[in-house]
Amino acid sequence: MCSEPYQFSADEQMTYEKSPFPLLIYQLVDGQYKVVLISDSYCQMVDSKRQSMLEYLNHHSFNRVHPADVSRLAAYSSKIALTDQPSHLYYRLSIDGSYHDLLAYAKRQQMPDGSWLIFVNYLDLTDQKHTDEIENTSNETSYDQVSDLPDANYFNRFADAFLENALATNDYADFLYIDVKSLRSYNEHFGILKGNLLLRAIGRSLRQHFPNAFTVRYVDDTFVTIAQPFPLTELLEIQQEIANLADDKTTTIRFGIYHCKETERATSCADKACLALRYGDRIHSQTYYVYDRETRKYFASRDYIQGHFEEALAKGWLGVCYQPIFNTFSGKICAFEAVSRWTTEDGQVRKAADFVPTLKQAGLIYQLDLHVLKHVCTLLRKRRANNLASEPVSINLSHTDFRVPGFLDKLVAIIKHNQIPFNQLRFDFKAPENSEHLLELQKAVTDLRQLGFDVCLDKYGGKESYISIDSLMEYEFSAIKVDLRSFASTHDRAKVILASTVAMSKYLKLRPIVEGIEDQETYNFVHSLGVMYAQGHYLAEEIPEKDLVDRNLDLPAEGVEEHELYLGISNVNVLNPSLTFSKREAINFESPDPISIFTVQNGELTFNYLNSHTRDWIKEIGLKDAKDLARFFNGSHDANVNRMWDAVRKCQQVDDYANFEFVKDDIHYQIKIQMVAKANDIRAYLSDGKKVKDTVMKPDELMLDANAPLTNEDLFRAAMTTSNVALSWKDAKLNFIGANQRFLDYLGLSQKELLAMNVHPDNCDYSDVFGQKEHQLLKDGQSVDDYTEINVRGSKRQVHYFMSPIYVKNQIAGILGGMFDVTVPYSELMTLKQEVTRDDLTALKNRRGFEHDFGQLVGQKIFTMMIDVDFFKEFNDDYGHRYGDEVLKKLALSMMQVYGIKNCYRYGGDEFLVMGSFTSTADIVQKDHKLRQLLSQIDILDLSFDVHISAGYAHGVPEASREVSEFIRQADASLYQSKSKGRNQLSGSVYQKPRSRRLED
Secondary structure, X not given: OEOOOOOOOHHHHHHHHOOOOOEEEEEEEOOEEEEEEEOHHHHHHHOOOHHHHHHHHOOOOOOOEOHHHHHHHHHHHHHHOOOOOOEEEEEEEEEOOEEEEEEEEEEEEEOOOOOEEEEEEEEEOOOOOOOHHHHOOOOOOOEEOOOOEEOHHHHHHHHXXXXXXXXXXXXXEEEEEEEEOOHHHHHHHHOHHHHHHHHHHHHHHHHHHOOOOEEEEOOOOEEEEEEOOOOOOHHHHHHHHHHHHOOOOOOOEEEEEEEEOOOOOHHHHHHHHHHHXXXXXXXXXXXXXXXXXXXXXXXXXXXXXXXXXXXXXXXXXXXXXXEEEEEOOOOEEEEEEXXXXXXXXXXXXXXXXXXXXXXXXXXXXXXXXXXXHHHHHHHHHHHHHOOOOOOOXXXXXXXXXXXXXXXXXXHHHHHHHOOOOHHHEEEEEEOOOOHHHHHHHHHHHHHHHHHXXXXXXXXXXXXXXXXXXXXXXOOOOOEEEEEHHHOOOOOHHHHXXXXXXXXXXXXXXXXXXXXXXXXXXXXXXXXXXXXXXXXXXXXXXXXXXXXXXXXXXXXXXXXXXXXXXXXXXXXXXXXXOOOOHHHOEOOEOEOOOOEEEEEEEOOEEEEEEEOHHHHHHHHHOOOOOHHHHHHHHHHOOOHHHHHHHHHHHHOOOOOOEEEEEEEEOOEEEEEEEEEEEEEOOEEEEEEEEEEOOOOOOOHHHOOOEOOEOOOHHHHHHHHHHOOOOEEEEEEXXXXXXXXXXXXXXXXXXXXXXXHHOOOOHHHOHHHHHHHHHHHHHHHHOOOEEEEEEEEEXXXXXXXXXXXXXXXXXXXXEEEEEEEEEOHHHHHHHHHHHHHOOEOOOOOOEOHHHHHHHHHHHOOOOEEEEEEEEOOHHHHHHHHOHHHHHHXXXXXXXXXXXXXXXXXXXXXXXXXXXXXXXXXXXXHHHHHHHHHHHHOOOEEEOOEEEOOOEEEEEEEEOOOOHHHHHHHHHHHHHHHHHHHHOOOOOEEEEEOOOOOOOOOOO
16 A cells, blocks of 8 residues: 555656546555546546546546446445456546536556556446447346345346337336435334335335336436326325335435437436436425426536536636625624635626535535635735725535545645634524434534634524524524524514524523625614624625725724624623513514613713613603713703713723713603723624613702701612612511512512522522622621622622621510622722732833832933834734734733843833843843844734834933933934834844933933
8 A cells, every 4th residue: 555646757657648548547645545546538538637537536426427336336345455367347428517427447557657547447338239248237136035126137128129119109207316305314223124124115015006018126216207297296106105104204206307209318317307306406395206307407507516616616616795784773884794705707706605505515515615815815815915995704614524534634734824804704503404413513513712712603594504502502603693684574473583593692691693684674673682793694704805905995894993893792691681572562573661772982971872762761851862862961050860870870881880870850760871892992792771660859959958858768769769779678587588689680689589589599609799798787686897809790890898786675686798899990990009000901010110229220320122023003902902802912922032021111101111230231122132133923812913112211320210211212313213224123222311400300
């Protein structure tokens, strides 16, 4: 066995390739037979290009071979490798949409270097009569004992004569190619004996229904019948009859039909009936399929695609277009889907659906997917070089791609070669049609997610998807795509399904994407569900690749920071799934409360999403629309506005929330806002309003007045509805009796869940934190006022809490507790302490630390160096702040390795300081060179870069600590000298004391 293919000399290769006979030469390489040479005449015979045919044959694909001949061809391939004697085989191969009869003549031959090659010559016998030798290549037996029917040999001998007689008495004859559906599974479940009994029952049924027909058991679990014209509805009766005879009551037969109207060979007619059945396999609900022009066209197209695929790749016939994906909240393009297009030699454009299924069957789809990936990465790289912003691109992959050894490595290599951030790509998978391949899909998804890629489940709920909701939970998808074209989106039930799918995806933390938007009504409905990502021809047509290389689109597109912000907002579920269906308005899945999402940037508020109840509320308070409401909050000094902005300021981090009251005339709402995302200087918030019914007093009017006494009922209502203190009360057994809404909202509980904690106190962190204090209070009656940390909805929070005893008849009957969240002020205090000397991002000392340390070095020889990252702003624009922050952290780490942590400082932005003892300029140059080496090809998340820096220094002896600013100024001047000389350089000078003796402190 060889590990390398035989190397033909130039003369040998030309001789064999120009052979007048169709010729294939095989060799056993690494345990597998590979085609190492194809003659021109073979390519002409099968109407395929040499490279495409090599690819097809070496994938060991038999999908162009007649199903009845596949097993014989596989056995023949093994046999010829074991003998030096010539051998031949007759089989059928699909060429240009119809089966041709081929005679293969093979002989093994040893080459001068000792290699063994197998030479196979072919003869196309399609238009010739069978010779006796061909007809007798198989066993002479003409009767099948299992089905009690004649066999394929009988068919080869007598079918032509029967067909000729049938055509003499009728206008046409019907050829039925009959296949038992899933007989292998039936045999595995019930045993081969049961399977054979079913085959015999099928034979008996065919004889009964077609008593004067020519019926044989053809090959394996297939039958062929030549019958006089009959009503095709009779086939339904036969199918049901067989299903009733099967032990599982479902296994039955399907039919492929060819209407033969003129004399032709019986094998050719049977082949066409077989093609009709194979064509029908694409549709799973029909009983029979008739061979027609569409069938012929389909197989001709399949043969063309397989025969010219490599040529299409080489000649650029396979291109890529880009379908825009829109953010319904921002109204901008936020991504693209890459779609492949095949432009034929005559200029016709084939869509992916016309050739992708064929490439999947032939095992060639992985080549197309890598080809599309190369196009996408090249486009993104060119746009970056042209200083153009790039949106993320989704690329379709098949789970079968990962069967190819090294596919994932090739995929990553293409991306890294082009320096494309992993977050700029998303890979879309359709669920496999066969449940046996679900584990294969799961592994592919897991491998990609572990590398940091986004992965989307495409066509969820479509006709081609067999993945279950239970299975969906086992996968690490980041998004789910629903195609509205797979069902009638205007139908009420379809809207229910879509709304439920959106809600489900939010709970599973999957971003929903809806495609197939074809009109404004559909767009409005999808937007009302809170779906952020949508695509369709109504929104924008696909864009050719050439139109994206060196120019921006006329349509608005998101920037990198906007994209990061909206990724956070996309997790918000604006639907209210807790409502029962009876409480919903007709086909309205929105929350009954006013829900909105807004962003704040530079003190300006902008609304991105409003549900219908918010729009009603806007009119209720006397405003027109979202823009009018935004103007109200941005420009008014109304007390409601002040309370709203106070609540916004309280939300410092994602998941922080605050309440405020909106009161106008008789309208009173309690509104809760929560920060849901932030990026750079933009913050996004979710607001949820609840109407306060039967309002007695407004917050602005709650003033103690001797003439307006407050009742206990008034105070209790205030504590329950408007208080910002989280209140709860327990009985003497420490069981919860109740709590106000602020307490329930803070812990994310309902009243029912709160009371359930009495039954299962061990499931509650609250009980763990406060239980000991509560027991002590019941003993000594001493109130508690303290601070602690608790776990609230998955995050650690700092709270100021108090507990007081409740007395009834001088006995402690319970406990009243209250809490304030002080996480923000506590965090701010800790941050202020840290900010005194340290930078939060890089952990280096900051400029305050520098000023402090400078004073310790007065009177010593020192140097001060300013370092700046070259073109850092452009890097941030191209890759986003996530990658920019990583560059700063890697630079800080490298500086610490060269200069030591005590000598390094972050001055601000992308500027850094180094200060240390001065020995010589040669030492400064040497360390600068070492730093630049450390910054060569460093890993920045999933990319690798050379990070270039410019540096400038000043060295001398400071006489006073107040000279710190002048040292920095002179180092900064040297830095800009490096920049003016082309960047990526080091410049320096001796410290010059300023002429003025007055130096600023």
